[in-house]
Amino acid sequence: MSSHVDGRPRNVMPIGPDRNGPSPRGWVNSTVHVICLSLSFTDTHTLRYCYTGVSEPGSGLPEFTGIAYVDDQQIMLFSSDTGRTIPVAQWMKENEGPEVWEHETRIGKEHEALFKSELQLWKKIFNYTEGFHFLKISVSCELRDDGSTKGCWQMRYDEKEYIYLDILNTLFIPTMADAHLVTERWNSPDVKMGEITKIYLETECIPKLKRFAEHGREVLERRGDVTAHYKRRQRPRSGGKNVKAPFILP
Numbered sequence: 001m002s003s004h005v006d007g008r009p010r011n012v013m014p015i016g017p018d019r020n021g022p023s024p025r026g027w028v029n030s031t032v033h034v035i036c037l038s039l040s041f042t043d044t045h046t047l048r049y050c051y052t053g054v055s056e057p058g059s060g061l062p063e064f065t066g067i068a069y070v071d072d073q074q075i076m077l078f079s080s081d082t083g084r085t086i087p088v089a090q091w092m093k094e095n096e097g098p099e100v101w102e103h104e105t106r107i108g109k110e111h112e113a114l115f116k117s118e119l120q121l122w123k124k125i126f127n128y129t130e131g132f133h134f135l136k137i138s139v140s141c142e143l144r145d146d147g148s149t150k151g152c153w154q155m156r157y158d159e160k161e162y163i164y165l166d167i168l169n170t171l172f173i174p175t176m177a178d179a180h181l182v183t184e185r186w187n188s189p190d191v192k193m194g195e196i197t198k199i200y201l202e203t204e205c206i207p208k209l210k211r212f213a214e215h216g217r218e219v220l221e222r223r224g225d226v227t228a229h230y231k232r233r234q235r236p237r238s239g240g241k242n243v244k245a246p247f248i249l250p
Contacts, residue, residue, distance in 0.1 A: 078108030
């Protein structure tokens, strides 16, 4: 789900490296994992879509990629290089038919078109006429073990957070000064992308999560048990009392 530049509802979601640091490919890929991975505990699960568009196709990266995860398990991938969405997790290949991948491919192509137009707009806003830049959007819904749900939407441009969605008030909030030029358009009465996004998270993302998590239940439960056991073994103690351990990715 995304915000579309002309304001029409879409079943898609709207989402530069350090010049002295790692290469664009390694830098962007490592960032995707930091933002997009989540862990599975008990019966709480998360479906997360991570979209990345780059300003220079010749950078060695696809011009656009869309990756979906259930908890920490990658389940599908869309790439502008192939122009289609493919299943990654075996349990998704076995339980979802061709019509699902055709639907996800249409969503991926709509995102790709959106990102191309949004990247050009942001380059104008920040007066970037050349160089490598990227736009990243992370969208997720969470179903907790008590039945409650949570949604999250965040946009980053060149690794700086610029916009997030206040789901309660269905408003996109700029976190950097120039980002208001985008949020004003998305929050306008004729676009209302915050409302569209909230509806997607509640009525489409959560049902998808339930279905996908059921497909991978055996893998996800085993992963959650192993992670919980590892964290219990790593928790330090002091004077017989538990001391809060730092969060550790597996």
